[in-house]
Amino acid sequence: MKKILLALVGLAVAASLVVAQVRKKDAGPKPVEALRETYRTKTKPSVDHALFAQLKGPFRRPQDVTAACISCHNGRHTEVMASSHWSWERVEYVAGKGIRAVGKKNVLNNFCIGVAGSQQSCDKCHAGYGWADASFDFSNPMNVDCLACHDNGGTYAKKTGGAGLPEPGLDLAAVARKVGRPQRENCGMCHFFGGGGNNVKHGDLDVALLDTTREVDVHMGTDGADMACVDCHRAEKHQMLGKAYSLSSMNRNRVACESCHGAVPHEDDLLNKHGYKVACQTCHIPEYAKVNATKLRWDWSTAGKLRDGKPYEEEDGDGNHAYLSIKGTFTWGKDVVPEYAWFDGTASHYLLGETFDPSRPLVLNPLGGEYDVPEAKVAPVKVHRARQIYDTKQRVLVQPKLFSAAPGDGGYWGDFDWNAAAAAGMKEVGLPYSGSYGFAETEMNWPVNHMVAPKEKAVSCEECHAREGGRLAKVGGFYLPGRDRSRFLDGLGTTLLLATLGAVVVHGGARIWFRRRRHAGGK
Amino acid sequence: MKREYVYPAFGRFWHWTQAFLILFLAVTGFEIHGSLRFFGYEQAVRFHNGAAFSFLVLIAFAVFWHFTTDEWRQYVPTWKNVRAQAEYYLFGIFQDAPHPTRKTKLKKLNPLQKIVYASLKLFVLPLVWVSGLLYMFYRYPQKHEVLALDVTTLEPIALAHTAGAFALLVFLVAHLYLTTTGHTVTSNLKAMVTGWEDVEEEPAPGAGPSHAAATPDAR
Numbered sequence: 001m002k003k004i005l006l007a008l009v010g011l012a013v014a015a016s017l018v019v020a021q022v023r024k025k026d027a028g029p030k031p032v033e034a035l036r037e038t039y040r041t042k043t044k045p046s047v048d049h050a051l052f053a054q055l056k057g058p059f060r061r062p063q064d065v066t067a068a069c070i071s072c073h074n075g076r077h078t079e080v081m082a083s084s085h086w087s088w089e090r091v092e093y094v095a096g097k098g099i100r101a102v103g104k105k106n107v108l109n110n111f112c113i114g115v116a117g118s119q120q121s122c123d124k125c126h127a128g129y130g131w132a133d134a135s136f137d138f139s140n141p142m143n144v145d146c147l148a149c150h151d152n153g154g155t156y157a158k159k160t161g162g163a164g165l166p167e168p169g170l171d172l173a174a175v176a177r178k179v180g181r182p183q184r185e186n187c188g189m190c191h192f193f194g195g196g197g198n199n200v201k202h203g204d205l206d207v208a209l210l211d212t213t214r215e216v217d218v219h220m221g222t223d224g225a226d227m228a229c230v231d232c233h234r235a236e237k238h239q240m241l242g243k244a245y246s247l248s249s250m251n252r253n254r255v256a257c258e259s260c261h262g263a264v265p266h267e268d269d270l271l272n273k274h275g276y277k278v279a280c281q282t283c284h285i286p287e288y289a290k291v292n293a294t295k296l297r298w299d300w301s302t303a304g305k306l307r308d309g310k311p312y313e314e315e316d317g318d319g320n321h322a323y324l325s326i327k328g329t330f331t332w333g334k335d336v337v338p339e340y341a342w343f344d345g346t347a348s349h350y351l352l353g354e355t356f357d358p359s360r361p362l363v364l365n366p367l368g369g370e371y372d373v374p375e376a377k378v379a380p381v382k383v384h385r386a387r388q389i390y391d392t393k394q395r396v397l398v399q400p401k402l403f404s405a406a407p408g409d410g411g412y413w414g415d416f417d418w419n420a421a422a423a424a425g426m427k428e429v430g431l432p433y434s435g436s437y438g439f440a441e442t443e444m445n446w447p448v449n450h451m452v453a454p455k456e457k458a459v460s461c462e463e464c465h466a467r468e469g470g471r472l473a474k475v476g477g478f479y480l481p482g483r484d485r486s487r488f489l490d491g492l493g494t495t496l497l498l499a500t501l502g503a504v505v506v507h508g509g510a511r512i513w514f515r516r517r518r519h520a521g522g523k
Numbered sequence: 524m525k526r527e528y529v530y531p532a533f534g535r536f537w538h539w540t541q542a543f544l545i546l547f548l549a550v551t552g553f554e555i556h557g558s559l560r561f562f563g564y565e566q567a568v569r570f571h572n573g574a575a576f577s578f579l580v581l582i583a584f585a586v587f588w589h590f591t592t593d594e595w596r597q598y599v600p601t602w603k604n605v606r607a608q609a610e611y612y613l614f615g616i617f618q619d620a621p622h623p624t625r626k627t628k629l630k631k632l633n634p635l636q637k638i639v640y641a642s643l644k645l646f647v648l649p650l651v652w653v654s655g656l657l658y659m660f661y662r663y664p665q666k667h668e669v670l671a672l673d674v675t676t677l678e679p680i681a682l683a684h685t686a687g688a689f690a691l692l693v694f695l696v697a698h699l700y701l702t703t704t705g706h707t708v709t710s711n712l713k714a715m716v717t718g719w720e721d722v723e724e725e726p727a728p729g730a731g732p733s734h735a736a737a738t739p740d741a742r
Contacts, residue, residue, distance in 0.1 A: 270568065277663045461565045461568070466557070467557040486685070497693055497696065500697055511616060514617040518619060
């Protein structure tokens with residue numbers, strides 16, 4: 001009987017070992033390898049636009065190209081016109097402010113401050129044609145610019161200061177015959193160069209991403225997954241996933257790492273648990289601006305110095321603009337370690353006309369969230385600091401007119417007169433201007449999402465779990481092992497320990513002393 | 524003096540494994556706490572968690588052993604002779620006075636040890652285990668889960684765990700020193716290694732009052 005039992009147990013153990021081995025082999029490639037395979041395989045478009053008679057051209061005006069697009073893709077323009085690429089605003093709930101239409105149209109930033117009065121220049125990045133001033137017709141579908149996003153030939157370009165119209169002299173028909181799914185170049189034209197130069201605003205969106213390595217960006221590296229922007233920023237009816245919190249307020253329509261990698265991406269459960277309260281980006285983007293520098297500080301108050309009556313520019317040692325007469329003084333950073341903050345996917349915004357306290361830095365887009373908020377996670381943030389113009393009497397930020405089409409129109413970049421620029425800009429947005437201005441400290445938060453490093457380069461435990469100087473040294477509201485402690489408890493414990501050691505030394509010493517005396521006395 | 528088998532094999536195995544685990548948990552634990560750097564944070568956490576589970580397994584066996592062998596009765600605290608034992612450590616020990624209580628297989632702990640070990644087993648170790656398990660399985664405030672199960676902060680759990688760790692360290696220091704108070708400096712240590720210890724003979728009836736406690740409790 002015993003033998004039979006033993007044999008059965010032995011068999012069971014052997015069988016389970018075999019099953020365990022087989023199951024291991026059946027597990028297949030790891031999810032991340034499967035993902036890499038999926039995205040490396042480039043799909044060929046099903047149709048060749050070069051063969052369509054409608055695109056033969058020639059097209060005299062860009063609007064004629066749009067008409068040709070709509071003649072087949074009828075209805076698609078309504079999708080574009082419902083998107084923020086066209087409207088430059090979204091109706092959103094802004095924490096503490098209520099439901100508001102917010103967007104590039106009306107929210108101030110601390111780079112080139114705002115669009116109003118400078119549409120001709122800023123609207124180079126509008127997905128439309130001819131938005132030069134407030135009279136632009138947002139309901140005219142012919143003004144939709146299909147080519148900016150869909151040119152796959154790399155020849156399309158919009159004119160600087162041209163209110164979104166293309167460079168004159170382009171063969172629009174040739175461009176139109178090479179349209180397709182948006183490429184990195186299409187998105188990057190605006191999203192890399194926002195703020196007036198490469199990588200100025202985001203810090204993690206750099207023209208270098210057009211052709212890069214997985215060391216810089218594990219997703220976009222041509223030696224890695226080689227993904228295009230729209231592989232993550234997917235679109236349904238021209239509504240792109242993802243949002244920048246310089247303008248957005250609500251926790252919706254975001255791109256999430258988890259949608260591809262799942263909620264438990266690590267083999268180690270201890271790391272997966274970090275995901276409850278730590279955003280993926282916090283560990284996986286140790287630095288940003290890894291190839292080219294990004295602007296960290298912009299001081300408008302020094303702008304306007306002229307040499308021989310003319311604006312000039314100075315470069316810092318790395319070839320970045322250190323000073324521009326039209327914009328002021330800049331500080332740049334490369335390989336920047338992010339700052340960290342609780343972030344629940346919401347942000348409030350300073351809205352035009354609100355009064356503020358100029359004695360403290362004004363945060364233009366405070367991020368929502370703290371430890372106790374279920375959605376909130378610690379996230380890496382690029383903080384951009386600036387000194388920008390405000391109305392000292394009314395204590396409101398000023399929307400200055402920057403772009404100057406003709407001398408004397410108030411545009412600061414032509415006239416170098418802050419008062420005139422403030423008056424013209426505030427008139428454009430329909431707000432009063434007192435006539436006296438100063439410069440106030442402001443901050444903007446730019447959550448960092450790109451330039452994800454290969455996993456070997458992820459932030460190590462000690463970089464946060466450190467008593468002093470850790471990456472999360474300033475992130476509060478919770479107990480972080482290795483960083484936090486009770487000084488009282490540690491002091492009490494150490495004292496007790498030392499007291500016990502002291503007692504041992506005294507007691508032991510006394511024993512030795514008494515024994516010696518006894519022995520001496522015994523002799 | 525006669526040699527007696529005071530510590531049975533499992534008891535010794537349990538003691539030394541527990542001693543190693545507590546030391547190891549102290550080193551890794553205080554590294555996690557930020558007091559020292561040795562293994563590196565990641566390894567320290569892994570080792571600490573692994574050792575903690577080993578400890579729990581050991582405890583399960585030890586509890587079983589304590590009850591099946593009736594060993595647990597050794598730890599029932601008593602006030603009897605506490606004073607005599609305290610006086611011995613404070614005065615008698617320096618005069619080479621005899622131990623006030625006699626060690627036998629059935630009565631291996633003196634009254635002070637009983638009190639200290641019982642409080643360790645009833646309060647300090649459970650504090651460390653419970654807070655340690657809560658530490659490991661702490662649920663962060665998160666969405667899509669049962670909110671009522673959330674502990675809103677790790678802080679009290681971590682502080683309780685730290686307090687327990689300090690208490691164990693203090694015990695460890697005192698315990699190590701007190702092993703030197705046997706017949707010779709190393710006789711207690713040797714006994715815990717081999718199981719055999721030189722113990723005093725059963726006293727003749729009418730011996731000194733300080734030996735009164737030597738008679739084992741009637742069971």
